Amino acid sequence: MGENQLSNSQLYIGIDGGGSKCRATIYTQDHKQIGTGVSGRANPLHGLEQTFQSITESTQLALADAGLPPEACSQLVAGLGLAGVNVGHFYDQISNWQHPFKSMYLTTDLHTACIGAHNGADGAVIITGTGSCGYAHVGHQSISLGGHGFALGDKGSGAWLGLKAAEHALLALDGFACETALTDKLLAYFEVDDAIGIVENLAGKSSSVYAKLARIVLATAHEGDEVAIAIVKEGAAYISELARRLFTINPSRFSMIGGLAEPLLTWLDDDVAIKVSPSLSPPEFGACLFAQQQYSAESVA
Amino acid sequence: MGENQLSNSQLYIGIDGGGSKCRATIYTQDHKQIGTGVSGRANPLHGLEQTFQSITESTQLALADAGLPPEACSQLVAGLGLAGVNVGHFYDQISNWQHPFKSMYLTTDLHTACIGAHNGADGAVIITGTGSCGYAHVGHQSISLGGHGFALGDKGSGAWLGLKAAEHALLALDGFACETALTDKLLAYFEVDDAIGIVENLAGKSSSVYAKLARIVLATAHEGDEVAIAIVKEGAAYISELARRLFTINPSRFSMIGGLAEPLLTWLDDDVAIKVSPSLSPPEFGACLFAQQQYSAESVA
Incomplete structure (x- = not known):
């Protein structure tokens, strides 16, 4: 296991950004939640600058909530689940961001929501909030449907x-x-x-x-x-x-x-x-698990 | 007739601003067209600054087309038919603009289109371009329908x-x-x-x-x-x-x-x-007729 090679004191931040708000939660290596923060929307479809600002703001609020100084940001391994990054150029623009973290791993909000809902196990989720979309992940197969944004898609949202x-x-x-x-x-x-x-x-x-x-x-x-x-x-x-x-x-x-x-x-x-099961953990925890998995894989490599 | 009291050399500019473009045409007192200019969209729903910029730009292009210097702007009596000014606060914000004209008279693009289509006579118009809306004016009665904007309304546009x-x-x-x-x-x-x-x-x-x-x-x-x-x-x-x-x-x-x-x-x-008749003049001429009527009424008063 790659985790043995990582410091036990490594902190992770899971960030879930969508059309209404951005929530960031800091977790210890063994998944204890130590601070959380919520800021405005973080959907690149509505503006990259606002997205970066919301991520930074929710992170700083989470650090303050954890009793950590602002500069501790550079020690965090971040997992980002963001709406809109299924669109190629948004994924690239956010990946190329001069982010304030130790490392940053980016995927869609659907992916991190699915990881969270099933505590890391395979499964399917439908998100119906401001927007609507569906995602399923089984082994190496995944399906992503809807989520085309307001007012073009997002039926039922x-x-x-x-x-x-x-x-x-x-x-x-x-x-x-x-x-x-x-x-x-x-x-x-x-x-x-x-x-x-x-x-x-x-x-x-x-x-x-x-x-x-x-x-x-x-x-x-x-x-x-x-x-x-x-x-x-x-x-x-x-x-x-x-x-x-x-x-x-x-x-x-x-x-x-x-x-x-x-x-x-x-x-x-x-x-x-009849098939609906309760969601086990929030999307920001899914983002934390995603970051841990990616960071661990990189550390082993 | 108030017109006798006005200088025969008074120039008018009729401006038609919508969701795609803004067209300005300069007319003499006796309706000879002497210059025209087209700029980007001028719909306050999409931003006041852009609206003011498009109006100014199309005006300057029309002045240049007429062989007049930029500063001649302050001698023009302007009629403005603008999308979106059926919404009260947009009407107020544009009315309060420190405009560059001698006088400025504001109404909806529907109203000036209707005046233009029937050369100043009563009538009805439906505009179907980027958006859609309908307007009719008979004596002291008028109806304005639709035109609620993308993506909320504008069916059939x-x-x-x-x-x-x-x-x-x-x-x-x-x-x-x-x-x-x-x-x-x-x-x-x-x-x-x-x-x-x-x-x-x-x-x-x-x-x-x-x-x-x-x-x-x-x-x-x-x-x-x-x-x-x-x-x-x-x-x-x-x-x-x-x-x-x-x-x-x-x-x-x-x-x-x-x-x-x-x-x-x-x-x-x-x-x-079967009831459709050809439009007689463009909306910017309707805006010119509107400005002449308003200016003449004020000069008499």
């Missing part, structure tokens, strides 16, 4: 639910579709009384702003609103189909993670819902 | 056609929908061979990038591709309904303008298509 609801409300307020309770709830949420008021609150805004509407859509669907039900059902049908596609490589475990995982569960098809 | 096509291609490439000729044409257009390649070319891009795909969608629909036909039909059905809503205040003329007006015509419902 919080931002998608919010966008569909806002689209429908605007059509309804212009007289092209039926106004239902969903329209009234969006107007009330923004404290406005017309289509322009909704546009003022959403035009040019990021996916996380749209994702905040998801809870309203889900709650209104539970109250029986036809438009909300149709939106949620369309999103959930896609998530169910996404799961079935991941099951084709026979993952031993399957977890749903992200802010919408629990509220969407009741809307999934039964054959999918 | 170029950007909307492009977004729907890209969404479908990504679902198809992920195996969630049928791959048709449309998918192949988008891959060929971007010179890529998978979903990630499409995402790399579209993620975070502006509506004008999506709008460039509209011609592909329309051409593929004409070749009989089922997916392209369904997208174009959904967009055209919305535009037909938009026209019928404008007809409720009985406008004497109706024009379709923008880059998609002509290619969409064959997809509109017959009762709408």
Whole structure:
């Protein structure tokens, strides 16, 4: 085992960066959590500088939380699971970052989430938060589906639910579709009384702003609103189909993670819902395990 | 008539600013066109600074085209028809601009397009270019519909056609929908061979990038591709309904303008298509007529 050749005092930092926030947690060699920090979004699709800033900020917050000085950063071995780095040029740009760590290992947020959810074992995950995507890893096989970003993809995600609801409300307020309770709830949420008021609150805004509407859509669907039900059902049908596609490589475990995982569960098809197992550890722990594995492999080599 | 009290040598500049470009044309008091200039997009939804820069740049290009020095700008009476200024705070921010003109009169691009299309007479217009919207003005009544911006609204627009096509291609490439000729044409257009390649070319891009795909969608629909036909039909059905809503205040003329007006015509419902009259003058001339009317009214007052 390569670990014997490493210092027992080596610290790791697992970083999970997405469209809403960036969470960094520092772990000891034997997986004791000693400090954590949360900063703003870290998705290169929304800007490289902001991504680097969020990573640096969450790291410094984690160091402070662990009672370590800022300069201890250069002693950390970092694992980074980032949204958007399935896109080649973003992967390259972040890999080439003059990072502040001892070593940095980069992969997708899907990969580290999957490692975390199954504590390092093979498996499948679907993430439904601000965005949506699926990932499965079995032996040397892996599948990555969806995650194409707002507003191009991410069907069934919080931002998608919010966008569909806002689209429908605007059509309804212009007289092209039926106004239902969903329209009234969006107007009330923004404290406005017309289509322009909704546009003022959403035009040019990021996916996380749209994702905040998801809870309203889900709650209104539970109250029986036809438009909300149709939106949620369309999103959930896609998530169910996404799961079935991941099951084709026979993952031993399957977890749903992200802010919408629990509220969407009741809307999934039964054959999918029955297979959901709890996520064992958070994505930032998956990022730590990934970093340990990569660092250990390099140290042996 | 107030015009008698104005100098016969007063020059006007009509400016039409939208999501793709900004066009400025200088006119004499008696409507002779003496210079024109085109710059980048001028939509406050995409940034105020860029909007001001595009207005200034197109103005300077028009002055140069007219053989006038840059400082002649301060002698021009400007009419501005801008996308996005139906949103209150954008209207205020642009009105408060320390503009370089003698006087500046601001209204929506819809209003100036309508004035231009009917040479100052009452009427209705639908603009389908990068975005989509409808406007009608009859006496003291006016209706403004749609134009809520990409990706929230603008159904049937170029950007909307492009977004729907890209969404479908990504679902198809992920195996969630049928791959048709449309998918192949988008891959060929971007010179890529998978979903990630499409995402790399579209993620975070502006509506004008999506709008460039509209011609592909329309051409593929004409070749009989089922997916392209369904997208174009959904967009055209919305535009037909938009026209019928404008007809409720009985406008004497109706024009379709923008880059998609002509290619969409064959997809509109017959009762709408039969009512389309040619646009008489461009939006920047409408902006000039608007400025003349406002300036003349102020001079009289």
